[in-house]
Amino acid sequence: MPTNRQTSRNYWLLKTEPTTFSFDDLWKAPRRTTSWDGVRNFQARNMLRDQIKEGDLAFIYHSSTDPTGIVGIAEVVRSGYPDATAFDPKDSHYDPKSKKDAPSWYMVDVKAVEKFPEIVTLERLRGVKGLEGMVLLRKGSRLSVQPVTASEWDTIVRAAKG
DNA sequence: GCCAACGTTGGC
DNA sequence: GCCAACGTTGGC
Numbered sequence: 001m002p003t004n005r006q007t008s009r010n011y012w013l014l015k016t017e018p019t020t021f022s023f024d025d026l027w028k029a030p031r032r033t034t035s036w037d038g039v040r041n042f043q044a045r046n047m048l049r050d051q052i053k054e055g056d057l058a059f060i061y062h063s064s065t066d067p068t069g070i071v072g073i074a075e076v077v078r079s080g081y082p083d084a085t086a087f088d089p090k091d092s093h094y095d096p097k098s099k100k101d102a103p104s105w106y107m108v109d110v111k112a113v114e115k116f117p118e119i120v121t122l123e124r125l126r127g128v129k130g131l132e133g134m135v136l137l138r139k140g141s142r143l144s145v146q147p148v149t150a151s152e153w154d155t156i157v158r159a160a161k162g
Numbered sequence: 163g164c165c166a167a168c169g170t171t172g173g174c
Numbered sequence: 175g176c177c178a179a180c181g182t183t184g185g186c
Contacts, residue, residue: 017172041181064172122173140179142171168183174176 010051011148012058013136014074014110023060023071023115032112033077037085038093040105044145049080049106052145058110059148059156061136062119069121070156078109116160130155 014036016022026034039048052058056076062068082103085093098104125131135146148156 015172043181066174068173142180144171164186166183166185169181171178171180173178 008053010053010056011150011153012047012052012056012076013061013070013146013148014058015061015063015144015146017064018062019065022062023112026060026074026110026112027072027115029112033109035078035084035107036110037083037107039083039107039144040093040095041144044143045104045106047145047147048108051147052076052108053079057113057153059153060112067119067121067123069119069123069125070116070160071119072115073113073157074110075113076108077111080106080108083107120156120160124159125156128155128159 018024021034026032036048039045054076058074058076059070060072060074061070082100083093083098083105084107085091086095086098086103086105087100088094089096093105095104122136125134126137131137131152134148134152135141135143
């Protein structure tokens with residue numbers, strides 16, 4: 001019997017540059033879990049703060065590497081809360097405008113769930129039927145946090161395993 | 163509120 | 175390293 005959380009589960013795509021933080025880094029982290037911090041884009045912030053919930057699943061996408069693509073799946077294990085790196089003057093993501101009583105930026109916690117047998121490259125995704133409307137594939141798409149539809153999710157998981 | 167200038171992202 | 179596309183900033 002599905003719980004409410006399962007029936008309302010949403011899907012996302014989280015971008016990262018593997019030279020900064022890779023899926024393998026996440027896999028090796030304590031409890032395979034880390035905070036997904038440092039996002040400094042308002043649209044992405046709104047999703048982290050308001051929409052991404054514990055129990056949701058996310059593709060982890062490697063950008064600025066060769067090849068680029070989706071490398072695995074993570075589960076959201078904590079919904080949005082203030083991004084601590086914004087408060088730390090020594091952090092590269094420090095933002096003096098973000099106050100603890102009125103945070104500008106948010107993060108979630110994610111846990112590695114599954115690494116794909118091989119990367120599902122951007123080039124390959126462009127050729128998969130059913131993904132024509134995917135945010136990632138739109139021209140000029142730069143969002144580091146993106147919604148993924150249930151249909152897109154299933155299609156990509158099938159492609160990854162097929 | 164417009165929009166030019168600037169900085170960043172990210173595929174290639 | 176190039177550069178198109180996009181987001182943000184700030185002068186007016």
